[in-house]
Amino acid sequence: MNRLVLWNIDLTLVDVSIVTREAYAEAFRDVTGRPLVKLTQANGRPDSEIVFEMLAINGIVAGDDHLPRFLDALAGSFGARRRRLAKDGRMMPGARDALKAVARLDGVVQSVLTGTIKSNAVHKLTAFSLDRHIDFEIGGYGEEVYPKATLLQVAQGRAKRKYGATFDGRNTVLIGDSARDVQAARIAGAAIIGVASGRSLPAELHEAGADVVLPDLSNPSEVVAAVAGLTSPARRAGHFPAGR
Template sequence: MSVTVSSRPSRDKEPPISRLVLWNIDLTLVDVAQVTRAAYADAFEEVTGVPLVYLAPAAGRTDSELFFDFAARNDVDDADETLLPHFIEALGAAFGRRRDLLTTKGRMMPGAADALDALVRLPDTVQTVVTGTIMPNATAKLAAFGLDGRLDLSIGGFGSEHYPKASLIQFTRMRAEEAYARAFAEDRTVYVTDSARDVEAARIGRVRPVAVVSGSSTESQLRAAGARHVLSDLTDPAAVVAAVRAATDGG
């Protein structure tokens, strides 16, 4: 199903205050961890010459941050900023070679498509992503399951930008305001994620977290990180809409 994102208004009108919904991708909308790990391993060894034996926790981290975590855990002493662009390029190529495996070795998280569709129907609401994944790989993950058309990826925040999540959240909100000529106030912006680290990033980025217990973080961890609105999954579109509305209507 293809859903058209909100149209962009003329800039000569007074910008209305609208709602912005930011989505994490991995373990919130899709689970393609097996494919992603294989791409990380290929790219890391190609750039450093060292096999990727020891992984690092990916939740809440960007691909750029993970590269340096991988280097530290696998005793690559000479990893520095000069290697990062080569890793990012190699990662995009390694993931691209595995695009056909996304639907056979991965899955869309239960209820993800219906949740996105339900939020599209909310008035004055725009949806995009804030993810630690580099842009081409993030787009491929969503496109494999038909979710890309439900989001405005042109304003999204991606790991390609080499910023921590809290900064990506703010940059994405400001990009949305510029692109749509609307005000997306901090208290009208939501970050939907499964990660306690992302919930903390939302709080640092001064937007409202809505957490989903679909990743490695427990409900208690998500609440301790600052999530007031926690969903067990995305299978009830009405509950997703209610959580987003409560978070952005002062709850």
């Protein structure tokens, strides 16, 4: 294996925001005994960070046990709704074909770098049959209290231990829809493909430093060409394309 491709999930591969909001509301009520009144925006942040903000804006002083209890409750409430994901959510345009096309590249392993906790990440992709090309063992997830850039490096380390190959900035690509994804990749030294299918406009993704910006994943050939170019032998040898 000589290519590591890490995918963001929400608004890059799927949109299951309706089910996610319901699961958060139920988890909040289970943990605090109160109804959830104020929502917070995800904006590319991990579940662990969202939980703390959600508690704060709803007047709950978080204790040491709030985060693990909330994440356990969130896993349960989301899992109970997993059969609704395909009905009430949607797969982003081209997601399945893009994953399948990237999987055909020589030496590639695909996983996820997501703010979603692991169990819910598996449910989200399995609901749309997007899981078959993903190695969930080596991903980075929302229950891990790391900045996303650090989590990217954690995923690289997991991939190295499993596959016995070195994954670094020369052969790792993150594919995500938010400026936060771009910033995380830049900090971690990885390549980044920005997909303007979420809340960040193409100009914002460019400004944040994306190597390539695509309108969506509907053209799998463009996705493959971008991944291949950003993990080419020339790049691995340290000869980066102009503009890098």
